Amino acid sequence: MKIPEVSIPLWLNIIKIASDPLNHLDNLAKQYGDPFIINFGSTPIVFFSNPQAIKQIFTNTKDIKTPGELNEEMALITGNQGLLQLDGLRHKHRRKLIMPAFHGVKMQAQGQLICDLTKKVMDQHLANKTFIAYTTIEEITLQVSMEVVLGLHEGERYEKLKYLLPIILKSMRSPTMQITSIFPFLQKDLGKWSPWGYLMHLRQEIFELLYAEVQERRLVETFHETSLQESRTDILSELILARDEMGELMTDEEVRDLLLSPLFAAQDASAVAITWLLYWVYRLPQVREQLLKELNSLGDSPNPMSIAQLPYLSAVCNEALRIYPAQLFTFPRRVESPTELMGYDLSPGTLLMGCIYLTHQRQDLYSNPKQFQPERFLEKQYTPYEFFPFGGGARGCIGAALAVFEMKLVLATILSNYQLALVKKQPEQPKFEGLMCYPASGVKMHISAKTPRPSAFKK
Numbered sequence: 001m002k003i004p005e006v007s008i009p010l011w012l013n014i015i016k017i018a019s020d021p022l023n024h025l026d027n028l029a030k031q032y033g034d035p036f037i038i039n040f041g042s043t044p045i046v047f048f049s050n051p052q053a054i055k056q057i058f059t060n061t062k063d064i065k066t067p068g069e070l071n072e073e074m075a076l077i078t079g080n081q082g083l084l085q086l087d088g089l090r091h092k093h094r095r096k097l098i099m100p101a102f103h104g105v106k107m108q109a110q111g112q113l114i115c116d117l118t119k120k121v122m123d124q125h126l127a128n129k130t131f132i133a134y135t136t137i138e139e140i141t142l143q144v145s146m147e148v149v150l151g152l153h154e155g156e157r158y159e160k161l162k163y164l165l166p167i168i169l170k171s172m173r174s175p176t177m178q179i180t181s182i183f184p185f186l187q188k189d190l191g192k193w194s195p196w197g198y199l200m201h202l203r204q205e206i207f208e209l210l211y212a213e214v215q216e217r218r219l220v221e222t223f224h225e226t227s228l229q230e231s232r233t234d235i236l237s238e239l240i241l242a243r244d245e246m247g248e249l250m251t252d253e254e255v256r257d258l259l260l261s262p263l264f265a266a267q268d269a270s271a272v273a274i275t276w277l278l279y280w281v282y283r284l285p286q287v288r289e290q291l292l293k294e295l296n297s298l299g300d301s302p303n304p305m306s307i308a309q310l311p312y313l314s315a316v317c318n319e320a321l322r323i324y325p326a327q328l329f330t331f332p333r334r335v336e337s338p339t340e341l342m343g344y345d346l347s348p349g350t351l352l353m354g355c356i357y358l359t360h361q362r363q364d365l366y367s368n369p370k371q372f373q374p375e376r377f378l379e380k381q382y383t384p385y386e387f388f389p390f391g392g393g394a395r396g397c398i399g400a401a402l403a404v405f406e407m408k409l410v411l412a413t414i415l416s417n418y419q420l421a422l423v424k425k426q427p428e429q430p431k432f433e434g435l436m437c438y439p440a441s442g443v444k445m446h447i448s449a450k451t452p453r454p455s456a457f458k459k
């Protein structure tokens with residue numbers, strides 16, 4: 001059996017997916033079924049959305065690998081030894097080193113911080129004004145990300161990084177950089193005013209700030225033995241103390257590169273997911289009321305861990321991640337030895353991607369998939385191959401638990417303390433950049449008052 005190939009020219013495909021990603025993917029699924037192939041120049045990629053295929057992609061680690069070289073483009077801003085650029089045993093080992101920062105006890109410590117940061121950023125908005133939700137949420141997730149990954153919350157280095165990190169992400173996503181990344185001859189550092197030169201300049205500044213932080217933290221560790229382990233909960237401190245496979249401490253360069261992908265992911269993907277979450281909750285009054293009732297059942301100052309356990313809030317977050325997943329596709333995988341998926345024979349070298357969005361839109365899994373219905377997550381338990389906003393398998397998201405925790409706490413804090421409304425009645429358009437599905441206008445909101453939640457909803 002031959003997998004159908006999408007026949008429209010690549011340039012048209014790119015324009016359609018960038019400007020109207022979800023409708024375009026719906027149309028491709030309607031026209032070609034599952035799977036289909038898109039040819040990216042000379043590189044064909046097979047897109048799957050059937051849960052059985054997704055299961056094999058995530059679990060058949062003998063025949064299907066997740067080579068780091070396929071994510072080379074990201075190395076531009078993360079360095080060559082980031083998690084995304086590694087594979088095999090080294091990748092597995094480095095993931096293990098980062099994971100302790102996401103253990104339950106450490107996350108509990110971050111719960112109050114997430115609520116406080118949300119209030120700090122939201123309090124900057126004046127009553128009776130409008131604001132762009134994405135920009136505000138990005139400010140919150142950036143600060144959370146710097147705290148969780150670097151353990152930084154003040155000082156000159158913190159301020160500089162807080163300024164530079166969103167700029168480099170935006171510069172990577174800009175149309176000029178997208179074109180530059182396709183044509184190697186444009187990748188020349190012609191000084192700060194050329195697109196490539198500017199990116200390299202930003203990257204160097206960030207690298208230097210991170211080096212300085214790593215070195216300072218090592219000094220603290222040398223002069224106060226075990227102080228980091230005892231006093232810090234961030235990823236940087238874990239990495240400074242960690243030993244590699246040979247029992248050696250990692251180099252400053254390795255530590256720097258390992259910090260960058262979680263730092264960017266925690267800021268960017270989380271900001272997108274929380275903005276879509278706010279959009280749905282403020283679009284659907286019945287969902288908002290149900291959430292407020294549930295939050296009020298916890299009393300006046302609920303602790304973050306009890307908020308995180310609320311079933312309806314969890315279902316609303318899942319539904320937001322289902323309907324508009326922040327990341328529409330998994331990272332690419334490669335077939336290493338002949339294998340079969342859904343009756344198709346795949347030869348070595350074939351590239352595969354799981355299409356998260358199309359799986360989440362399957363009628364056989366989700367009735368009325370275009371409708372926002374959190375109840376479906378209360379009625380049914382979905383498998384990790386039917387619902388996978390964070391991918392899965394060897395390259396599954398390391399920050400999934402933190403991301404969902406943050407979604408819940410940011411939403412609960414906003415709902416409980418501010419009176420907001422969407423400015424536009426029309427639906428927000430999604431747009432696609434990188435692997436991410438952004439709200440095109442950023443979701444404009446109006447803040448009418450900074451008051452506790454309406455007493456009508458109190459117990």
Ligand code: HEM
Nearest residue numbers: 262265266269270273326330331390391392395397399403
């Ligand atoms: C709602 C927010 C987030 C979403 C939707 C999301 C989604 C994803 C997805 C789909 C993948 C690819 C998985 C695959 O190919 O199987 C991924 C990988 C990754 N995510 Fe997330 N992510 C989020 C937040 C975070 C956070 C908060 C962090 C870190 C603190 C993080 C760090 C990473 C890293 C480092 C990888 C690459 C893992 C590897 O190469 O082994 N992400 N994420």
